[in-house]
Amino acid sequence: MLPVLALAIPVEGAALVCGANIRGLNSGLIEGFSFMGHMFPPDWGAFPELLKPAVDTIIIAILGTFFGTIISLGFGLAAASNVAPRWLRRLTRGFIRIERALPEIIILLFLVAAFGLGPFGGVISLTIGCIGMLGKLFADAIEEIDPVSIEAIEALGASKIQVIVYGVLQPIIPAIISFALFRFELNIRLSVILGAIGAGGIGLELYRSFSLLDYNRGLSALIITLALVFITERFSEFLRSKVRLGGALQ
Amino acid sequence: MKQPLLYTLPSVRYRRKVTVFALVVIATVAICIYLGFDPMMLFTEFHYVVDLAGNMLPPNFDQFRTDNHVWWAILETISMAFLGTIFGGSIAFVLAFLAASNTMPVMVIRQVVRFCLALVRVIPFLVIILVFVVAIGLGPFAGMLTLVWSTIGTFGQLFTQIIENIEPAPSEAIYSIGASRIQVIRYSILPEIFPSFIANLLYSFDINMRAALALGIFGGGGIGFELYMAMRVLRYKDALALICFTIVLITIIEKLSDHLRKKVLGAGALK
Numbered sequence: 001m002l003p004v005l006a007l008a009i010p011v012e013g014a015a016l017v018c019g020a021n022i023r024g025l026n027s028g029l030i031e032g033f034s035f036m037g038h039m040f041p042p043d044w045g046a047f048p049e050l051l052k053p054a055v056d057t058i059i060i061a062i063l064g065t066f067f068g069t070i071i072s073l074g075f076g077l078a079a080a081s082n083v084a085p086r087w088l089r090r091l092t093r094g095f096i097r098i099e100r101a102l103p104e105i106i107i108l109l110f111l112v113a114a115f116g117l118g119p120f121g122g123v124i125s126l127t128i129g130c131i132g133m134l135g136k137l138f139a140d141a142i143e144e145i146d147p148v149s150i151e152a153i154e155a156l157g158a159s160k161i162q163v164i165v166y167g168v169l170q171p172i173i174p175a176i177i178s179f180a181l182f183r184f185e186l187n188i189r190l191s192v193i194l195g196a197i198g199a200g201g202i203g204l205e206l207y208r209s210f211s212l213l214d215y216n217r218g219l220s221a222l223i224i225t226l227a228l229v230f231i232t233e234r235f236s237e238f239l240r241s242k243v244r245l246g247g248a249l250q
Numbered sequence: 251m252k253q254p255l256l257y258t259l260p261s262v263r264y265r266r267k268v269t270v271f272a273l274v275v276i277a278t279v280a281i282c283i284y285l286g287f288d289p290m291m292l293f294t295e296f297h298y299v300v301d302l303a304g305n306m307l308p309p310n311f312d313q314f315r316t317d318n319h320v321w322w323a324i325l326e327t328i329s330m331a332f333l334g335t336i337f338g339g340s341i342a343f344v345l346a347f348l349a350a351s352n353t354m355p356v357m358v359i360r361q362v363v364r365f366c367l368a369l370v371r372v373i374p375f376l377v378i379i380l381v382f383v384v385a386i387g388l389g390p391f392a393g394m395l396t397l398v399w400s401t402i403g404t405f406g407q408l409f410t411q412i413i414e415n416i417e418p419a420p421s422e423a424i425y426s427i428g429a430s431r432i433q434v435i436r437y438s439i440l441p442e443i444f445p446s447f448i449a450n451l452l453y454s455f456d457i458n459m460r461a462a463l464a465l466g467i468f469g470g471g472g473i474g475f476e477l478y479m480a481m482r483v484l485r486y487k488d489a490l491a492l493i494c495f496t497i498v499l500i501t502i503i504e505k506l507s508d509h510l511r512k513k514v515l516g517a518g519a520l521k
Binding site: 010017024029062063066067097098101102109119192193226229 | 281282284286288291292298299301325326330332374377381385390391395460461477481486489493496497501
């Protein structure tokens with residue numbers, strides 16, 4: 001009983017700060033349902049013109065994942081204890097930690113302030129956003145490589161670059177692809193949200209339709225977004241299952 | 251004098267690898283051109299970043315002393331994340347028992363709950379916050395409800411998997427001495443999953459803190475909103491100070507959550 005009581009006090013306090021109460025929730029739910037009534041039926045005519053923004057959203061996510069993976073590989077190598085010297089490892093791990101604490105959307109706010117609106121900021125912020133997660137995952141994967149295989153390649157007289165390419169990167173390729181695809185699923189969702197802030201794409205259409213009270217068009221954009229997230233997720237899951245199989249077979 | 255051509259050709263595997271690699275590069279370049287995205291722009295237009303950095307430095311930390319509003323915003327963000335975690339986690343916990351195959355015998359209910367969880371997960375939180383802002387109004391309450399929603403989506407499925415993956419032997423032992431389904435859940439399943447439930451709740455608080463920041467921008471209130479406003483009206487020095495503070499806050503919460511999680515899981519393993 002005591003833990004429940006101890007929890008009740010901060011919950012009550014937090015509810016006070018948020019202005020959360022049951023009556024508000026009740027009226028909000030009624031309002032919400034009547035609002036959903038306004039959204040139907042979807043604006044069927046809007047579907048063709050919403051297709052290009054949807055494609056833009058996917059492309060922003062693909063490019064962000066692609067460049068992000070490449071950059072994260074660099075960071076992963078610099079943060080792995082068996083490749084990089086100690087000071088570089090410390091420095092890179094610190095940077096990765098700071099980046100992870102920074103949501104992509106805030107990075108985008110800065111990029112919009114610097115470069116203006118457009119997909120450019122979206123791609124760059126997704127690229128930077130990859131470093132925090134993929135950089136750490138890659139570094140951990142590299143540190144787990146069996147040192148014997150690296151030593152064997154060194155013993156053959158390979159240069160430092162050859163050791164990195166054949167001893168370090170080659171064994172973790174399945175892991176790289178699998179992590180990158182996982183990040184891609186996340187990036188699709190992020191790309192929708194970043195779109196509303198200034199990267200363009202389906203997120204912007206969604207946000208704009210809701211702001212202009214054009215709820216029928218908003219529902220069309222919502223349907224396209226759901227389809228987009230669902231299909232890309234399934235596709236990425238399918239690819240990941242194939243990669244894992246291929247990695248196991250090699 | 252015929253050259254043994256066969257030996258000079260690269261192997262099939264090598265050719266396939268090169269083909270895949272080339273296709274990926276070509277596709278990337280093609281969609282870069284389609285979108286009008288030029289990576290070089292980052293370097294050619296870098297002076298904009300330098301200008302921005304010039305406008306931002308030094309960060310204005312004075313506002314934390316002079317402006318009580320900022321502290322209120324921080325409190326709002328933390329409260330949003332906290333309530334979202336507590337309520338979302340509790341609802342996800344109950345739903346997980348309804349969706350797990352070893353606690354819910356009725357298949358129809360199981361499938362319905364699973365379908366709802368999948369639906370909740372697939373809707374991006376941008377849509378949820380827009381709907382809640384219309385229904386409830388701007389402010390942290392709408393942000394909190396969005397966090398409840400997204401926590402249910404993420405952790406409902408996770409808890410279901412945790413419940414389904416428990417060791418079946420203890421439950422069967424309790425069944426065999428004539429316990430009811432509720433008693434099995436109470437005395438066998440609940441004690442087993444409780445540590446990992448608490449650990450995931452801590453993890454979810456960590457995630458919700460970040461999400462609460464982003465939600466602020468779309469009308470959820472809190473520090474995210476303050477930051478967005480500071481950027482909009484070009485008070486860059488304030489914005490940078492807020493960001494520095496946010497990074498410190500999130501790092502502390504992450505460390506704390508990691509530490510507590512290890513403790514909880516360690517205690518669970520000892521039992």
